[in-house]
Amino acid sequence: MAVAPDxxxxxxxxxxxxxxxxxxxxxxxxxxxxxxxxAPAGGPGYCCGSPQEKSARIAAGMAERTVQKFxxxxxxxxxxxxPSCHMNMDDFMAPVTEAAFETQHITQLLQVRRDRLRxxxxxxxxxxxxxxxxxxxxxxxxxxxxxPDLLRMIPGVEIVExxxxxxxxxxxxxxxxxxxxxxxxxxxxxxxxxxxxxTLVTIFHSCHREAVTLERGRAxxxxxxxxxxxxxxxxxxxxxYKDWRNAEDPRAALGKGRVSALGDVAFERLVxxxxxxxxxx
Amino acid sequence: xxxxxxxACGACYLVCPTVAQVPALAGALPETVMAGVRxxxxxxxxxxxxxxxxxxxxxxxxxxxxxxxxxxxxxxMRLASLRVRGALGDPRVATKDDPxxxxxxxxxxxxxxxxxxxxxxx
Numbered sequence: 001m002a003v004a005p006d007x008x009x010x011x012x013x014x015x016x017x018x019x020x021x022x023x024x025x026x027x028x029x030x031x032x033x034x035x036x037x038x039a040p041a042g043g044p045g046y047c048c049g050s051p052q053e054k055s056a057r058i059a060a061g062m063a064e065r066t067v068q069k070f071x072x073x074x075x076x077x078x079x080x081x082x083p084s085c086h087m088n089m090d091d092f093m094a095p096v097t098e099a100a101f102e103t104q105h106i107t108q109l110l111q112v113r114r115d116r117l118r119x120x121x122x123x124x125x126x127x128x129x130x131x132x133x134x135x136x137x138x139x140x141x142x143x144x145x146x147x148p149d150l151l152r153m154i155p156g157v158e159i160v161e162x163x164x165x166x167x168x169x170x171x172x173x174x175x176x177x178x179x180x181x182x183x184x185x186x187x188x189x190x191x192x193x194x195x196x197x198x199t200l201v202t203i204f205h206s207c208h209r210e211a212v213t214l215e216r217g218r219a220x221x222x223x224x225x226x227x228x229x230x231x232x233x234x235x236x237x238x239x240x241y242k243d244w245r246n247a248e249d250p251r252a253a254l255g256k257g258r259v260s261a262l263g264d265v266a267f268e269r270l271v272x273x274x275x276x277x278x279x280x281x
Numbered sequence: 282x283x284x285x286x287x288x289a290c291g292a293c294y295l296v297c298p299t300v301a302q303v304p305a306l307a308g309a310l311p312e313t314v315m316a317g318v319r320x321x322x323x324x325x326x327x328x329x330x331x332x333x334x335x336x337x338x339x340x341x342x343x344x345x346x347x348x349x350x351x352x353x354x355x356x357x358m359r360l361a362s363l364r365v366r367g368a369l370g371d372p373r374v375a376t377k378d379d380p381x382x383x384x385x386x387x388x389x390x391x392x393x394x395x396x397x398x399x400x401x402x403x
Contacts, residue, residue: 015382018394019393020393024394041402044386137340138342139342167341169340177302183302241393269384270381270384270385270389
């Protein structure tokens with residue numbers, strides 16, 4: 001995959017994607033394939049302010065610090081992943097703190113460079129795919145068009161027609177709506193059944209980490225669009241988080257070594273409650 | 282400025298997919314709700330339905346396509362939502378704190394990233 005890069009960028013993966021290190025790794029390799037040298041940056045140290053938006057002062061301070069850190073990297077392109085981060089950069093961050101970079105979403109960049117990506121998609125992947133599409137964000141960045149367009153380049157992939165449009169810009173936003181996530185998952189399962197799809201493909205991380213539980217007891221698979229592109233490139237795309245989340249005993253699934261490396265207390269307080277959370281449907 | 286330009290016609294409210302899922306909005310008149318949202322944006326009290334509508338905003342953004350005044354209604358609702366959550370003063374709705382967010386992200390990062398990746402990426 002030796003391609004001489006013609007763009008140096010920061011890949012801002014957001015914060016919660018730390019649960020899916022392999023998506024960050026694979027995104028970087030896919031970007032590398034289309035000529036982008038992308039340095040990942042994310043986590044609480046690069047916060048867009050969303051988690052603290054109860055306080056405009058705190059959120060603004062975090063956002064200012066993040067823009068300054070990106071400026072210091074000396075890379076003139078910022079590639080976003082998370083729709084909240086992307087919109088906050090557009091709406092509040094760059095207009096307030098001068099940004100020495102241009103911002104674009106990863107789907108936009110890959111769509112523009114799709115002809116460079118196509119030669120790498122040589123591995124057949126048999127999948128009838130339903131896209132887990134939300135209403136929001138698509139007006140800013142046409143993800144509901146670009147993601148299926150990119151996936152259609154993978155040999156064997158069929159994208160089913162569906163009018164599924166889940167409210168909100170991503171699933172975590174549905175926390176503000178009574179039974180919002182449960183209704184979204186029911187609608188998604190109904191669309192899977194109606195369309196005969198066998199693979200649900202999520203676009204955003206907050207959707208993916210909840211949707212993986214839909215595999216339980218059902219003959220479907222749930223993948224993120226980056227996993228599917230990686231499969232088409234013949235790259236290992238194992239989704240460990242999905243395995244942990246759907247395991248009867250997440251501690252055993254992680255294994256003693258990893259739990260003790262993290263620490264029992266950290267595992268029990270910070271990781272186990274999420275991995276054992278009951279699915280909403 | 283958005284508040285001044287909004288006529289509270291309720292076109293945005295009528296296309297919002299979350300309205301039907303919020304019991305507090307049952308029977309509410311679109312014009313009344315949006316007049317309340319406009320009040321909230323001006324820093325005034327608004328009304329109960331407007332607070333419920335702003336609090337339930339999950340950023341579907343369909344509203345941005347239908348405003349007859351060509352306002353960015355999605356951004357208007359985002360600002361109203363931030364206000365009722367207390368971004369600029371006392372919150373008007375109960376909001377959940379998540380003090381473990383940062384520690385949780387870092388804990389998962391330790392599970393899914395190598396030490397070298399953590400040093401470079403976080």
